[in-house]
Amino acid sequence: MEKNNESLHILRHSTSHILAQAVQSLFPQAKLAIGPSIENGFYYDFDLTDGHAFSEDDLVKIQDKMIEIVKQNLTFEQYLIEDVEVKISEFKSQGEIYKAELLEEHKNDNPTLYLTKDKSGNFLFNDLCAGPHVPNTTYIKAFKLLKVAGAYWRGDEKNKMLQRIYATAFWTKDDLKAHLDFLEEAEKRDHRKLGTQLDLFSIREEVGGGLVLWHPNLATVREEIENYWRCEHRKRGYQIVNTPHIAKSHLWDISGHTSHYRDNMYFIQDEDQEYVLKPMNCPFHILIYQANRYSYRSLPLRLAELGTVYRNERSGALAGLSRVKGFTQDDAHIFCTPEQLIDEINAIIDFVSDTLSMFGMTFDVELSTRPESYVGTIDNWDKAEEGLKKALDVKGMKYEINEGDGAFYGPKIDFKLKDAIGRTWQGATIQLDFNLPERFGIKYQDSDGQLKTPIMLHRVIFGSMERFMGILIEHYAGSFPTWLAPTQVCIVPISNEKHTDFAQKVYEKLNAEGIRVKLDDRSESMNYKIREALQDKKIPYVAVIGDKEIEANAVAIRARGKGQIGVFAIDEFIVKLAQEIKSKGHEVIG
């Protein structure tokens, strides 16, 4: 059997059968649901009908049992189900209701069973499965059970919650070890850990889950990114606006939020007037549009805002900076004519792609279509979905279709960013909306003199500042490039007594140039300060100052992760540092 990526899925799927066999042998009451291969591993869902919950200890026992089964050198054999109805009732009588349900669905697809058989030809276990599998268990050499989690049968929260065991398998022990090492490495990059370690942000119980306190360090990173964002928007023809945090409920009745987004909204009662804490910025931008008359010549109108919104999330959904209740969207709304639409969408795709590639990030694209709860006519929705598809096709971008995942007012193009652990997060999104302009009755005057309804695009590049920072922290593993680093240079005098005066002058000089610099004149050893600055605080540069440097009017530079890189005249260092900062991520010094 050739050992490539495709066959790895087969190996994993086969290992999942062994997992099921082990579980049923240790827990005869366990009923089998499904056990597919997934990216980086596989899982199997079980219904432990007696309410027992798999523990860490159980995982060890199950893993041992699997090793025992594998050692028996069993063969996998396919078996065609001849009488489906008989097998369904057999499954039912065994209590295998999930298998029965699956077989019922696949009864016209020539369903097969896979059996594991020992050397004497005894069948030990069977599972409804289309296959294929590895020929026998000698192929299964390197696997590990990772974690237990709850999962709804068929992913529907109306169904029973099953217990899912996540695991992984590889062709060799070395491959397995490499993957486990990767997971460990990813854990170190977790933005929540780095957030504490680097004093970036905190989330306090007293404030509430999903509400972020930005510490000075992360606020600095954000400031740099926002400055870049503003500058880039002006270049690309956007105008920047600001809008309030609350508005009367009536505004959200017009937009449709009170009926389609209610569960996510916070309401504020003020005497007999009800207000809503804004979950989105769009209605405000529409009102700004309404303040003036527009013609086809003056469109597109591009309004951008770093708008802070609040959304009530289901309690289990919150996660670090990735999923919060209060967040700032780098939002924009573009009002345009149908003729301008494709160019506008393409310009946004370029904007997203330019921005993400500046950070060296990769992304996948998805097109999300009409959800169950929506406003507007099917005709408008079809037009909108076609428009987005056309724009993506013109760009030649590859994308997946995500049925029913659009916003309630329009379909969207989503850009999925990967975090350190390989989880994907929605970052940038472009949403095409024929509906809100109609609901608010906004118009423009076309070349034929007629008043027409403009098309509206909602879009974000970073998604939210919070989530993007989370991804950024993990992306850089906390070692921000110089332009973003909260502290860019740490000055370390070798002897406080002899060198601090000069170090102070260097500090003032760098500070006057707008460089984020710190002088470490604590009574600590030089080695300690260097280690703390470079390793713990992940500051890009340490400037060491001693007799020789004072003599030469210079600084000895040590760079994060690189060690000593040389002695620079102070002015030369400043020039190079400024170049590096300006380059936004490209290393100049060294």
Next chain:
RNA sequence: GCCGGUGUAGCUCAACGGUAGAGCAACGGUUUUGUAAACCGUAGGUUGUAGGUUCGAUUCCUAUCACCGGCUCCA
């Protein structure tokens, strides 16, 4: 919201029925350093919160808040 797990000093962890201990950080002192952890000392906690069981609770039980791994949902 659901399933499972976890909340002990600023951080990382220990003790697990007999009223809490370490390392790092902090603070004080000594040291003044030539390139990734100098030395000594001090202080710091109603063990997330509220109830309950018990002679006695950080430890057991219940509720609640928060976090973690997932599911569902989403920027």
